[in-house]
Amino acid sequence: MVVLVLILAATYFPGSRAYPDYWASDSGRGEQQCDAHPTEALRGSPHGSPLPDSSVTIRALQADGTDAMQLCPGMSYKVLVTFPERRRSIITASSGSFDDTTYLWGSRCPNLIVVGPTLPVTSFAKLPTEVHARLNIPCNGSAGAAANRAAVEQLVVAVTSTSARGSLRWRSTSKSFPMSPSCGNAQCG
Numbered sequence: 001m002v003v004l005v006l007i008l009a010a011t012y013f014p015g016s017r018a019y020p021d022y023w024a025s026d027s028g029r030g031e032q033q034c035d036a037h038p039t040e041a042l043r044g045s046p047h048g049s050p051l052p053d054s055s056v057t058i059r060a061l062q063a064d065g066t067d068a069m070q071l072c073p074g075m076s077y078k079v080l081v082t083f084p085e086r087r088r089s090i091i092t093a094s095s096g097s098f099d100d101t102t103y104l105w106g107s108r109c110p111n112l113i114v115v116g117p118t119l120p121v122t123s124f125a126k127l128p129t130e131v132h133a134r135l136n137i138p139c140n141g142s143a144g145a146a147a148n149r150a151a152v153e154q155l156v157v158a159v160t161s162t163s164a165r166g167s168l169r170w171r172s173t174s175k176s177f178p179m180s181p182s183c184g185n186a187q188c189g
Contacts, residue, residue: 034109035092037160038170046168050160053171055084058157060135060177070178071155074139074185078132081159086127088116089161093135096155101133115161137179139188154178 041048060068061078068077079098081091090112091103097110105112115131116122137155158174 034112035094035156035158037090037092037158037172047162047170050170050172053159053161053173056159056161056171056173057082058159058173058175060157068177070180070183071137072180072183072185073137074188075183076134076136079135079157081131081157083129083131083161085163085165086124086129087161087163088122088127089131089159090114091131091133092158094154094156094158096135096137098133098135101131103131103133139185 038047038050057080059080059082060071061080062068063076071077079091079093081089083089092113093111095111098104098113099110101113103113103115104110105114113131113133116127135157154176156174156176158172160170160172162168162170
């Protein structure tokens with residue numbers, strides 16, 4: 001019954017699509033790319049067009065906890081996203097797959113994290129100010145985009161978020177990490 005109510009709410013009240021899981025699974029826009037983020041205001045949504053957000057930090061950490069200045073094919077990194085306050089968010093990587101997180105969206109999009117979904121209901125008080133997940137980089141530096149040279153040269157972690165306090169406006173930021181072909185896991189050959 002709860003699922004039916006949520007489906008009806010999403011259909012008849014587009015503002016309810018503001019939850020990150022509604023954005024990630026909105027079939028009204030067709031098959032969504034796994035690293036897609038809102039780029040414009042959606043009719044009926046209270047969030048408007050995303051604004052740049054320099055208050056969110058994105059880091060990739062090596063096994064020893066130091067910042068990775070470049071990423072190596074076949075290796076894993078801890079991605080750490082820090083918000084200035086509790087937020088619902090969509091976090092994506094342009095390549096690779098996340099694991100070791102409670103926020104993974106699903107098997108169709110292993111590079112997509114949804115924080116603060118509608119089900120199970122996440123109260124604002126339980127939303128995190130920090131999200132961390134292990135990101136596994138494929139040997140070719142790209143998840144299905146090896147023909148796209150730009151995808152091999154850098155990996156982009158993008159974040160779109162909204163707060164329940166003050167403005168409900170979408171906020172977005174991203175960080176590009178260079179991929180280094182000179183390093184990598186021995187399993188990559």
